[in-house]
Amino acid sequence: MPWGATRFLFLIGALSLFIFGMKTMTEGIQASAGIRLRQILESMTKNRVTGVLSGFLLTGVLQSSSATTVMTVSFVNAGLISLAQSAGIMMGANMGTTITGWIVSLLGFRVDITVYALAILAVAAPLLFMRKTEFRSWGTALTGFALLFMGLGFLKETVPTFSENSGFVQLIISYANIPVLGVIMFVILGIIITLIVQSSSTAITLTMAFCATGVIPFEAAAAMVLGENIGTTATAEVAALVGNVHAKRSARIHTLFNIIGALWMVFLIPYVLPLIGKFLAADPYSNTDAGHQAATIGLAAFHSVFNLTNVLLLIWFVPQLVKLATKTVRSRGRDDETFRLEYIDTAIQIxxxxxxxxxxxxxxxxxxxxxxxxxxxxxxxxxxxxxxxxxxxxxxxxxxxxxxxxxxxxxxxxxxxxxxxxxxxxxxxxxxxxxxxxxxxxxxxxxxxxxxxxxxxxxxxxxxxxxxxxxxxxxxxxxxxxxxxxxxxxxxxxxxxxxxxxxxxxxxxxxxxxxxxxxxxxxxxxxxxxxxxxxxxxxxxxxxxxxxxxxxxxxxxxxxxx
Known part of the structure; x- marks a missing residue:
């Protein structure tokens, strides 16, 4: 089908199915394991390392860093964990969200995942009609997982393809070749995409889909991934708007962590990407099917390397991040006679x-x-x-x-x-x-x-x-x-x-x-x-x-x- 309005609608529909599947899967897992999620956060935030681990595990299970960060803001708002404890969870959430990239790069663009989606639905359907609430919740989670796979399959088919000599591809390449400034432009593009779809996992999947068809070159896609890491902080910032000053500071720690990481990586991208390319089966810079496939795996590796390195660097500066967040989010004083729900956070439904x-x-x-x-x-x-x-x-x-x-x-x-x-x-x-x-x-x-x-x-x-x-x-x-x-x-x-x-x-x-x-x-x-x-x-x-x-x-x- 030629590229036009109809195919654009197909692309939006495929993306919507992917987002809906992720949302359904997350809600199902949260409903079935809500109390366990709470217990994990409460028991595994005794120090920075266990805090990072808990954020990583929760995000890996939920497949949504936004859900983990909003949960964390909610706990800080309710006084269950401190700002320093929330910082570790936020760092772990960034690492956990890299799992989605590996699933997409290793499975999503190699096999016909629609077949697996139908098999998952066959297992999920009986669970949805069971009396026990927990079974129905897991049925919902599996249904969301299947829809996510189906959306990913449709996304792969509807993403446009352009020849290497097309004007659009040449325009992208010309900007990608501008040192530092070109990287910053694609970082901003990644932020915008994430703000639109309200999910860094979805934005990264979309970026990988474009990279898999050769629309976006490897280096530009990597810069967009950096932007998508920053864009995902908007969810926690919005959730914190209805919270107290501690909730706002927790969200600000997440934002500072991702922005600081993006700032130092912007200058190192030209050196990091070739190093990652040496470990791939094909040249991720080449305009071939093998090169495009290698580029998607390279993006998943870059995302993981960036977040892991950022955690290892900044985990030692948690007190400084807390102080910076405290300075940038000033307390306006407590007027306890002005009505406001102080603990209930309507942005989260767990x-x-x-x-x-x-x-x-x-x-x-x-x-x-x-x-x-x-x-x-x-x-x-x-x-x-x-x-x-x-x-x-x-x-x-x-x-x-x-x-x-x-x-x-x-x-x-x-x-x-x-x-x-x-x-x-x-x-x-x-x-x-x-x-x-x-x-x-x-x-x-x-x-x-x-x-x-x-x-x-x-x-x-x-x-x-x-x-x-x-x-x-x-x-x-x-x-x-x-x-x-x-x-x-x-x-x-x-x-x-x-x-x-x-x-x-x-x-x-x-x-x-x-x-x-x-x-x-x-x-x-x-x-x-x-x-x-x-x-x-x-x-x-x-x-x-x-x-x-x-x-x-x-x-x-x-x-x-x-």
Whole structure:
């Protein structure tokens, strides 16, 4: 078929099938091994070497450095790993992404991989219809792998071929022969391609496909690979935009690592490529089928040599990279009264990791309700009207924050629930939704109490010393219950929830509310009672008992009692 609009659409379609296959394969592997991926990152980041190894293994399994880097940014954002630990993983991810190049160069352009793709689909199809979630996830992963192979096969057939004397090839060669400047131009081209397809593996595969047909010479393709290494950092940078300053710095370390590597390799390409060429079966610079095949293998080797050397050079300068990232990404200070989901990262959709992030968001949520409680308690004894007005405003602002947090967490969990989740993960999602709902209701209770106290002050209604003492004692119980709730929220899944202590505090709150209510009714019946202050007093101790109900609901949800 001659080159034209139709064939261009075929090329885009083949590339789209390849990207879709990679995305499907990655999602399937993540869904089936999400918790194991998390455990690997947590256990293998004790030093730089194991951090590099963990990044390499994860990227090799997922076949996506973007997935690994975004996961890493997510963990830094959630406070699970440090900046220095993330640097090692980022370096390993760059090495892991070279595996795709070897698969493509050794298999993709030598054999009819469409046949293998159909065989893989034959294995994957039955798995997709099994009841067990893990089998379905692996079926999805294998289906993605097959689609990736099919896309690669179509890509090989649709990439245009040009003769050595064609104007396009001559233009590429003329720029490729310009020392340093020509290399930089193709580096920029590689960056642009990666930004468009949003995957360095896909961009490198496309570059190899053009190199295999002789459209792009060996040296120009190698420069493009350098650019594609830089372009892939955009994914982590975008993911970090919604994260905290530590997440942004982690993404910046990845960018600095790749840019520094590209800078020194730009000047060494004329010396490195001939050295690699000596180990190939044919001359990668020759315009023959054997030369083109050798060039694709040479590109895979160049990609590996570059990333391995860059890691070996920069792994000793991790502290300096951390300092540079810290200087280039300044902290704007923490305004904890401005709403923002601090831990949840919408750029990544991996069930186990997302649940960890949501849990950390709930800890922050619980801390906000505890602050609201402390403000309301202080209002009972505060006599300065300006201080009272300030606290009422802060409580109102916090109440709006809790409303927004509940909506965002609920929307996030709704997106998670549409994924392939294990039964345990589904239960955890339901628990998170229940906890979020109860924390928002707890914020509503404290806001209502603040409004009640505000009306009391405006109406010049005063409590008796006994009423104030009783309310403060009940607040002491609420504070203990909140502290226990927050402690339970901060525990890992493996730690036991202190539910007995929580239930004991709830019983004491109920007992005290019943006692105060009985005394309140008795005094009304006696006829010697200030009804205006008594009504406000009754509203407040009843609200505190409701707050206790929501607090115990949180601990019960954490203990699986929902």
């Amino acid at each position: 069930s186990e990791i997302s649940l960890v992030e949501a849990k950390n968001e709930l800890v922050k949520f619980g801390d906000i309700t505890m602050r609201m409680c402390s403000f309301v308690r202080k209002l009972l004894t505060e006599t300065d009207s300006d201080v009272q007005d300030d606290m009422h405003k802060r409580i109102q602002k916090y109440e709006k924050i809790t409303d927004k947090m509940e909506v965002e967490i609920a929307n996030y969990c709704a997106r998670l629930s549409r994924m392939e989740l294990s039964n345990l993960a589904s239960e955890r999602v339901r628990a998170i939704l229940s906890i979020s709902n109860n924390l928002e209701s707890l914020g509503d209770v404290f806001y209502k109490m603040s409004s009640t106290i505000e009306r009391k002050s405006a109406a010049k209604i005063w409590f008796t010393p006994d009423q104030r003492i009783n309310l403060l004692e009940m607040f002491d119980l609420i504070n203990k219950a909140l502290a226990n709730m927050l402690n339970n929220l901060e525990k890992d899944e493996s730690e036991e929830i202190d539910i007995n202590y929580a239930k004991d505090l709830e019983r004491k709150l109920n007992k005290m509310r019943n006692h105060l209510k009985h005394e309140y009714i008795r005094r009304i019946e006696s006829g010697n009672y200030n009804m205006r202050s008594g009504s406000v007093y009754s509203d407040l101790f009843s609200s505190l008992e409701k707050a206790g109900d929501h607090i115990i609901n949180v601990s019960e949800a954490l203990a699986g009692e929902i």
